[in-house]
Amino acid sequence: MRNLLLKPLPVALCMFLGINPAILPAQQRPNIVLIISDDHAFQAIGAYGSKLMPTPGIDRIAREGAVFNKAYVNNSICGPSRAAILTGKYSHKNGFKDNENSVFDASQDSFIKQLQSGGYQTAWVGKYHLHSDPQGFDYWKVLPGQGQYYNPDFLVKGGTEKREGYVSNIITDIAEEFLEKRNESKPFCLIVGHKATHRTWMPDTSDLGMFDKVDFPLPANFYDNYADRSAAAVQDMTIEKTMRMDYDLKMTSYGKDGQGFVNRMNPAQRKKFEEYYQSVEEDLKRRQLSGKALTEWKFQRYMRDYLSTAASMDRNIERLLNYLDQKELTQNTIVIYLSDQGFYLGEHGWFDKRFMYEESFRTPMVMRYPGKIQPGTRVNQFVMNTDIGPTLLQAAGVPVPPDMQGRSFLPVLTGQKGSGQDAMYYHYYENGEHSVSPHFGIRTSRYKLIRFYKRVESWELYDLQRDPAEMNNLFGKKGYEKITAQLKGRLLQMIDRYDDQDARELLTRRVAPDG
Numbered sequence: 001m002r003n004l005l006l007k008p009l010p011v012a013l014c015m016f017l018g019i020n021p022a023i024l025p026a027q028q029r030p031n032i033v034l035i036i037s038d039d040h041a042f043q044a045i046g047a048y049g050s051k052l053m054p055t056p057g058i059d060r061i062a063r064e065g066a067v068f069n070k071a072y073v074n075n076s077i078c079g080p081s082r083a084a085i086l087t088g089k090y091s092h093k094n095g096f097k098d099n100e101n102s103v104f105d106a107s108q109d110s111f112i113k114q115l116q117s118g119g120y121q122t123a124w125v126g127k128y129h130l131h132s133d134p135q136g137f138d139y140w141k142v143l144p145g146q147g148q149y150y151n152p153d154f155l156v157k158g159g160t161e162k163r164e165g166y167v168s169n170i171i172t173d174i175a176e177e178f179l180e181k182r183n184e185s186k187p188f189c190l191i192v193g194h195k196a197t198h199r200t201w202m203p204d205t206s207d208l209g210m211f212d213k214v215d216f217p218l219p220a221n222f223y224d225n226y227a228d229r230s231a232a233a234v235q236d237m238t239i240e241k242t243m244r245m246d247y248d249l250k251m252t253s254y255g256k257d258g259q260g261f262v263n264r265m266n267p268a269q270r271k272k273f274e275e276y277y278q279s280v281e282e283d284l285k286r287r288q289l290s291g292k293a294l295t296e297w298k299f300q301r302y303m304r305d306y307l308s309t310a311a312s313m314d315r316n317i318e319r320l321l322n323y324l325d326q327k328e329l330t331q332n333t334i335v336i337y338l339s340d341q342g343f344y345l346g347e348h349g350w351f352d353k354r355f356m357y358e359e360s361f362r363t364p365m366v367m368r369y370p371g372k373i374q375p376g377t378r379v380n381q382f383v384m385n386t387d388i389g390p391t392l393l394q395a396a397g398v399p400v401p402p403d404m405q406g407r408s409f410l411p412v413l414t415g416q417k418g419s420g421q422d423a424m425y426y427h428y429y430e431n432g433e434h435s436v437s438p439h440f441g442i443r444t445s446r447y448k449l450i451r452f453y454k455r456v457e458s459w460e461l462y463d464l465q466r467d468p469a470e471m472n473n474l475f476g477k478k479g480y481e482k483i484t485a486q487l488k489g490r491l492l493q494m495i496d497r498y499d500d501q502d503a504r505e506l507l508t509r510r511v512a513p514d515g
Contacts, residue, residue, distance in 0.1 A: 029120075032188070032392055036193050037339045040364060064368045066373050072443070073342075073384070075091045078198075082128070082130060083104050088111060091427060106134060112136040112191070120187050121189070123182075125139075125190070126142065149309075216299070218296065218299065231439065232348065232355070239299050333370075334367070334369045336366070354434060377413070384421075387407055426442075437456040438453055446463065448460075453509075
C-alpha cells in the first residue's frame with residue numbers, strides 16, 4: 001500500500017475527486033530541470049546524427065526519453081527566445097522583441113510563477129539575459145548580460161558575487177548548491193542557463209586543442225552566392241568577412257579586441273590560454289594564407305573552438321544527470337534540454353542565427369520523463385519553444401493560463417491522435433547587428449514562406465522537400481502561384497491566431513516585383 005501512495009494521481013482523477021493537484025505531496029508531482037544552452041546547433045549533437053563530436057550528456061537524455069526532430073523557436077535570438085519560454089507567448093505579446101531595445105517586464109505572468117503559486121520551489125542559475133531581475137524564483141544566481149567564460153560575476157539578490165573557474169563548471173556547481181539546500185517537502189523547478197556556446201567560443205583550458213587533428217567538412221553551400229535572396233545577400237554574418245581574427249579567433253597580433261576576456265583570467269588560466277593560441281597563430285603566419293584558403297582556415301578554427309566550448313557544457317549536463325541519479329531523483333524528475341535557438345556552422349557561409357532558415361529557426365530539444373516517455377522516442381510533430389511552459393504546467397497539474405499562446409505537447413508524447421500542429425509561425429524583429437532584415441513567416445511540413453521588411457522588402461518561398469538547404473527561392477516563379485496563395489492564406493490565419501497586428505499590416509503591403 002505504501003508504494004501505491006507514492007504513485008502520482010492523474011490530474012483528471014484529482015479534479016474528479018475534488019482534489020487540487022497543487023496541494024499533492026512533493027513525491028506525487030514531478031520535479032523539473034530545464035537546461036537552456038545558448039546558440040547550440042542541432043548539427044553538433046549526436047542524438048541528431050551528428051558525427052562532429054561526441055555529446056554523451058545530451059544523448060543520454062535522448063536515449064532515455066525523446067528527441068524532438070521538429071522543435072522551433074518563435075524568434076531566433078537569445079533574450080526573446082528566453083522570454084517566450086518563460087511566458088508561453090510570442091515576442092509581440094511578452095514585449096521582448098530584440099536584444100537591442102527590449103527590457104523584459106518580469107512582473108508579467110510566467111509558467112514559473114504559476115509553478116511557484118502551485119507549490120513548487122523555483123530557481124534559475126546561469127545565463128538569464130533579460131535585462132531585469134528575475135521574478136517568480138525562490139532562488140536565483142544569474143550572469144549579468146552575456147556573462148563571462150572565465151571567473152564570471154553573478155548577480156544575486158542584493159548584489160554581485162564573483163566565482164573562480166570556468167563558467168560551465170561553475171553554473172553546475174551552483175545548480176547542485178541549490179539542490180542540496182532546497183526544501184525537500186516541495187517539488188522543484190530548476191532552470192539551468194548555460195553561457196555556452198555563445199560567441200566568442202572560449203573553451204575551458206582542459207579542452208584546448210581537443211579537435212586540432214580533425215578537419216571538418218565544409219557545408220555544401222558554404223560558398224553560397226545568395227542568388228534571388230536579397231535579404232541573405234545584405235547580411236553581415238559570414239565567416240569570411242565578419243568573423244574577426246582577434247575577437248573571435250584569438251589571434252592577438254591582428255588586434256586587441258577581445259583582450260578584456262583574457263584579462264579576467266588568473267595567471268594559470270592565462271598561461272595555458274595564451275600558450276595555446278600563440279602556437280596556433282605562429283602556425284598561421286608560417287602558412288601565409290589568403291583568399292579561400294584563409295576563409296577555410298577560419299572555418300576550421302571556428303569549429304574547433306565552438307565544439308571545444310560545447311564539450312564542457314555537455315560534460316556538465318552529464319554531471320547534473322549523475323547528481324540526480326546519486327540523490328535518487330531521476331525517476332521523478334522531468335529533464336528537458338534545448339538551445340535558445342539554432343546556429344549556423346558554416347551553412348550559407350555563416351555563423352550566428354536570426355534567419356528563419358532551418359539551421360537557426362530549428363532548435364535542438366530532448367526530453368526525459370520516466371514513466372511517461374518511452375526511451376528512444378522520436379517526435380516528428382512540430383513543437384515550439386512557447387509550448388514548454390504549458391507542457392510543464394500540465395505535467396505538474398497546474399492550470400495553464402488562458403492567455404498563454406503555446407500549448408502542451410504532452411498529448412504528442414503519449415500518442416494522442418490529432419494532437420500535433422500543422423504549421424509553425426515565426427517573427428524576427430532586430431534590425432541592427434549582423435544586418436539581418438526583420439521578417440516573419442510560416443513553415444508547413446513541406447513549404448516555407450517568408451516576408452522580409454524594413455532593411456529589405458521581399459518574399460521568399462521554399463520547397464523543403466526538394467530544397468532542404470533553402471537555396472532556390474521559388475516566390476514569383478511560374479507554377480507556384482497556387483501554393484503561394486494557399487500559404488499566404490495560412491500565414492494570415494496564424495497571424496490572426498497569435499494576434500500579430502504588425503505582421504497583419506505588413507502582409508497586405510505591396511512588394512515591388514524585383515523585391
